[in-house]
Amino acid sequence: MTPISYYMALSAILFAIGVTGVLIRRNVIVMFLSIELMLNAVNLALVALGRRIGSMDGQVIVFFVMTVAAAEAAVGLAIIIAMFRNRETVNADELNLLRW
Amino acid sequence: MTIELLIGAIKAIVIVLLVLGLTTLMLWFERKGAALIQDRIGANRADILGIGKRFGLPNFGIINTVLADPIKMFTKEDFVPDGADRFLHGLAPFLALFPVLVTFAVAPMGDILRVGSHTIDLQPANLNVAALYVLATIGIGVYGIALGGWASNNRWALLGGIRASAQMISYEIAMSLAIVAVVVCYGTLDLQAMCRSQGGVWFGFLPKWGILLQPVSFLILLVAGMAESKRVPFDLPEGESELVAGYFTEYSGGKQAVFMMTDFAEVLLVSVLIVTFFFGGWQVPWLARDGFHFPGGAHLGLPNLVVALLQFIAFWVKVVLFCLFQILIRWTLPRFRYDQLMRLGWKGLVPLGLINLVVTAFVVVVAGGK
C-alpha cells in the first residue's frame, strides 16, 4: 500500500507543471489546459487525503470541483471563441487592449 | 491465485475470439442480408481452385467475405497522406477499436459454471460499477473518430470527423439516460446482478425480462446505440454517397479494415447491451440453476454444465438476432439529414429519457424500493 505522501508528492509535481505551463506558454488554449491540469492535481490531493482519514468528503468535494471545472471550461472556451472572432488570434501577447 | 488468473485469462480469450469471429460473421450477414433484402444474389464468385463449385459453395459468398476480402484489405498498400500527422493517422483506427473491444469484458455470458471445486462466474470481469464502465469506454471511442478525421490532412475528412464526433457525444447522453433508468429500476450497476434478477416469472408464466419493465428505455437505447455506431439511418458522417467515406477517406488497407471492424463491433456491443438490460441476458425462459421449471409445474432437472451451456448459447443467439435486426434496419430506412439527426437526439430522445427516468424513479419509490 503506497503511503499517502507519495500521492501528495505527485499532486504537487503536477500542480507545479501546470503553473509552469500557464507561465511559459502564450497560446491561450494551452494555458487553459495547464489550468485544467492544476485543477486535477488538486483533485488528486483531495481524494488521497479523503482516503487517508477514511471520509467521503474528499470525493464529494472532487465531484463538485469536476462539475465547476466543466462549467468553467465551457464558458472559458466560449470567451476564447469570441476573442478570436474579434482579434483573429489566440496568442495572449496580442490580446493587449487593456494594457497601459 | 494463479488458478484465478488462468480462469480469467481463459474467459478473456474466449470472449475476444468470439467477438472477432462474430464481427466477421456480421460482415457476411451484412452482404448476404443486404442482397436478400434488395432482391439480388450478392457475392457468389470467389472460389479456391474451383474446389467449392462442386458443392455449390461460392453461392454462399462465404469464401468471398471471410477469405478474399480480409486478405485484400490487409495486403493493400498502407499509405499516409502527404502532410498528415503520421503518428495520429496510425493511432486513430486502433484508438477507435480498442474501447469497443474492451467494453465486452463486462458482458455476462452465463450464470455460473462449477468445475470441480471452483465456481466460475461466466463474466470476464466482474465489476460492481459495470454500467459506469460501459459509459466511460463508449465516451473514449469518440477520440479515434475525431482524430481519424483530423489526422488525414483533408478538410472533408475533418468535416466528417467533426460531424461524427458531435453525433456521438449527443447520442451518448440519450444512451446514458436510458442506462440510468434501467439502473434505477434494478437498483444495481452490476450487469451480472441485473441478469440474475431477470430470472423468475410473473403471473406464473411471463419471464421477468427488462423489456416489460422499461419499454421506453429499450427504444431509446436502440436508437441511441445505432446512432452511436453511426449505422444507417444515422450514417451521415460516413456519408457513403456524399462525403466519399467521411472520416476514414484517407485510410486504406489494414487501417480501414480496423475502422470497418469498429463499425461491426459496435453493432455487436449495442446488441449485447440491449440483450443484457432488456432481454434477460443469458436467461432462458423458465430455466433456473438446477433445471427447467415449467409453468404447468413440471420440473426438468439438468446438470450444471448443460444449464451453463444452454445459457451461453441463448445469450449469443439473442445477440445475433439483434444484430440481424440492426442490419435489417440499415437496409430498409433512408438516411437522416444532419439537422434532423441532431434534432432527434437533443429535442426528442433526451427529453424522453428524462421523463422516463423521472417516472421510473417515482414508480420505484412508490412500489417500495424494489
Add this chain to the structure above:
Amino acid sequence: MPVGIFAFLAVLAVITGLGVILQRNPVHCVLALALVLTDLGVIFMGLGAVTVGFLQIIVYVGAIMVLFLFVIWLLNIQVDPGAGGHLGLKLLGAVAAAAMAGEFAEVIEHTPKISQIATVPADFGSVAELARYLFTDYLVAFEVTSVLLLAAVVGAIALARRVSPSLVLVAPVAARGATSPPEPDVPVARRESA
C-alpha cells in the same frame, strides 16, 4: 494500491504532463492532457474512489477534452511558430516553478510521514455512498451546482454564437439583386441625393 503500479502511473502522469506544456501542436497538448486525466482517473480508482474515477473519465476525458478539440478545429489554430514568448518570460517561469517545487518539497519533508491509512467499509467510494452524501449533507451545493451548469450553458451559447446580420443590410442587397442596375448608375444616384 501496490507501489509498483503507482510508480508506473505516476511516472506516466508526470511525463505526459510535461508533454502537455511542451508540445507545439495544440491538438497534441489536448491529447496529452486526456492521457493525464485518464491516468488520474485510474489512480482515483486505486484509492477506492471508484465512482469519482469513472466520472473523471466520462466527464473530463469524454466530454471536456472533446470540447477543447472542437474549439481548436473551429478556430483552425495552427501550430505555434515559436513555442513561447521571449526568453525572460521562460526564465521567470522556470524560476517560479522551481521555487514552487522547492516549497512543496519543504512542506512534504516537514510533515509526519503519513503511511497509516484509515480502514474503510467495503462500500467506500461506491455510487450509493457518494449519492447519499450528495443528497443529504451537500444537498444545497448540489442544487446550486445544477443552476451553475445551467448558467454556464446559457453563458457559453450567448458568448459564442454568431450575431445574425441585421435587417438594414439585407434590404439593399435584395433590392439591388431584384432590379440589377448597372454599376455606374449607383454612384450617380448617390451623388444626386448627397
